[in-house]
Amino acid sequence: MAALVGRRTLVQLLRLQAAERDGAGRLGAACSGSRHYVLSGKAANASALNRTGPASRQYSSDSKDDLRVRYLDGEDAGIVVVGLNRPKAKNAISKNLVKMMYEAVEDIKKNNKVRSVILCSLAPGIFCAGADLKERAKMHQSEVGPFVSKARALITELGNLPMPTIAAIDGAALGGGLEMALACDIRIAANSAKMGLVETKLAIIPGAGGTQRLPRVIGIPQAKELIFAARAVDGAEACRLGLVNHSVEQNDSGDAAYLRALALAREINPQGPIAIRMAKLAINQGMEVDLSTGLAIEEACYAQVIPTKDRLEGLAAFREKRRPHYKGE
Structure with missing residues (x-):
């Protein structure tokens, strides 16, 4: 029965992905031209946004700037940087930020040109402080549950993105901030960053x-200890626990984790994008079922890459001793 349920779930997912790929070509074509982004209320080209030092950090009190999405170009085409940008609120999760992130995730999900996503902060010293408690204090009790449900659904959608996602944690990631990072495939933290699910301090539990x-x-015992004690750990301890993949020495610009995440995205970029998506699907689905069902899921995902042009390109490149040029087809 478990195997049957697993196969049915996988078939539904594969059909959905096929439908998304059919429509993504049109979206990708529409997105492939000259891109402009909102930067402190003014238009800016992609090269200005690709700078990673302090000079590239420009803030605005305009709520439209709470989230900045950058589609990199040139050799980095295919990498999308989603930047949290509420420095005065320590990137706290507000109604507006949830709405903007939903829209960004939906756009990314439908675009088959996207090969990896980096979630980071544009505010120095902070990744995300969790829920916007000032906004929460103004909510009626009846509003809290629905808002938390929306935040939970958003983070679930982030976790369901078909391409690899990397959280670059250059500062504190607490409560909902860490929950967002946990939904990503890979986490990279500065050694000075603080991470924890600290909700029990407020007499609530992690809800996203x-x-x-x-x-x-x-693991269960370690997670219980951290949640019960509302304990925050630094990047080095998080790496020891397996909470993050890498802990890096912070630099003067305060973006060491982002730079390491960008380097990793550049490693992923040249690989077969359909293969990467199928590998992610096989891993994510397989970890939730027994081994026999997991192997069936792997087989079904492998079947999806056999008829692709990319697979033939990979064989040709190997034979001709050259770098393959994958198009996601």
Whole structure:
């Protein structure tokens, strides 16, 4: 029965992905031209946004700037940088930020030109402080549950993106901030960054997936200890626990984790994009079922890459001793 359910779930997912690929070509074509982005209320070209030092950090009190999405170009084409940009609120998760992130995730999900996503902060010293408690204090009790449900659904959608996602944690990631990072495939943190699900300090529990994702990442006993004690750990300890993949020495610009995430995205970029998506699907689905069902999922995902042009390009490049040029076809 488990195998049957697993196969049915996979078939539905593969059909959905096929439908998304059919429509993504049109979206990709529309997105492939000259891009402009909102930067402090003014248009800016991609090269200005690709700078990673302090000079590239420009802030605005305009709520439209709470999230900045950058589609990199040139050799980095295919990498999308999603930047949290509420420095005065420590990137706290507000109604507006949830809405903007939903829209960004939907756009990214439908674009088959996207090969990897980096989630980072544009505010020095902070990744995300969790829920916007000032906004929360103004909510009626009846509003809190629905808002938390929306935030949980957003983070679930982030986790369901078909391409690799990397969280670059250059500062504190607490509560919902860490929950967002946990939904990403890979986490990279500065050694000075603080991370924790600290909700029990406020007499509540993690409500956006933390009680489920943290145990899956670091194990049940360790997750219980951190959640029960509302303990925050630094990057080095997070790496020891397996909470993050890499802990890096912070630099003067405060963006060491972002730079390491960008380097990793550049490693992923040249690989077969359909193969990467199928590998992610096989891993994510397979970890939730028994081994026999997991192997069936792997087989079904492998079947999806056999008829692709990319697979033939990979064989040709190997034979001709050259670098392959994959198009996601």
